[in-house]
Amino acid sequence: xxxxxxxxxxxxxxxxxxxxxxxxxxxxxxxxxxxxxxxxxxxxxxxxxxxxxxxxxxxxxxxxxxxxxxxxxxxxxxxxxxxxxxxxxxxxxxxxxxxxxxxxxxxxxxxxxxxxxxxxxxxxxxxxxxxxxxxxxxxxxxxxxxxxxxxxxxxxx
Ligand SMILES: [Zn+2]
Numbered sequence: 001x002x003x004x005x006x007x008x009x010x011x012x013x014x015x016x017x018x019x020x021x022x023x024x025x026x027x028x029x030x031x032x033x034x035x036x037x038x039x040x041x042x043x044x045x046x047x048x049x050x051x052x053x054x055x056x057x058x059x060x061x062x063x064x065x066x067x068x069x070x071x072x073x074x075x076x077x078x079x080x081x082x083x084x085x086x087x088x089x090x091x092x093x094x095x096x097x098x099x100x101x102x103x104x105x106x107x108x109x110x111x112x113x114x115x116x117x118x119x120x121x122x123x124x125x126x127x128x129x130x131x132x133x134x135x136x137x138x139x140x141x142x143x144x145x146x147x148x149x150x151x152x153x154x155x156x157x
Contacts, residue, residue, distance in 0.1 A: 017134060025050060025053070026050055028053075029047075029050040029053050032047075032053070032079060037079060038079070039079075040079070040080045040081045040084055041056055041058065041078035041079060041080045041084075042056070042080045042081065042084035042085065042087070042088055043080075043081065043084050045081070047079060047080070047081055051082070052081045052082055052083070053079060053081075053082065054079070054080050054081065054082040054084075054085040055077060055079065056077070056078045056079060056080040056085050056088075057070060057071065057076050057077065057078075058076050058077070058078050059076050060089075061076070065106070065110070066110060066114075067107070068107070068110075068111070069110075069114060069120070072123050072124070072127055073123070074123070
């Protein structure tokens with residue numbers, strides 16, 4: 001498997017993760033065009049090439065009260081020119097940032113509330129399916145999901 005991956009990366013001239021991301025973005029752009037969704041959410045002009053395309057969060061997730069939920073919420077996703085997205089980000093005043101510990105505690109608190117909802121589970125399933133190819137990520141995910149699975153079982157009892 002290791003050898004196969006090396007061969008792949010050698011022939012593609014980049015990591016297979018990067019190649020995979022480029023391919024997926026290309027497929028996504030093709031589908032965006034077919035669905036006539038290739039209009040920039042920020043400026044209203046057409047997005048002509050895949051290089052211009054950015055996935056845009058309409059409501060800024062970074063430093064928000066619900067970063068994970070806003071990040072993965074497909075209803076919060078729009079498409080825009082990369083440059084329009086960057087411009088908007090520069091104009092948005094940053095909220096005061098929290099310390100790492102405060103941020104962790106806020107996340108924990110929030111995750112306790114949302115983890116049990118079906119909407120969240122469905123979204124995470126979709127996301128995890130898309131990350132399946134990344135072995136490092138899978139390893140980490142398996143460890144944490146096992147922990148929360150047994151924890152949930154405890155709570156049901
Ligand atoms: Zn634009």
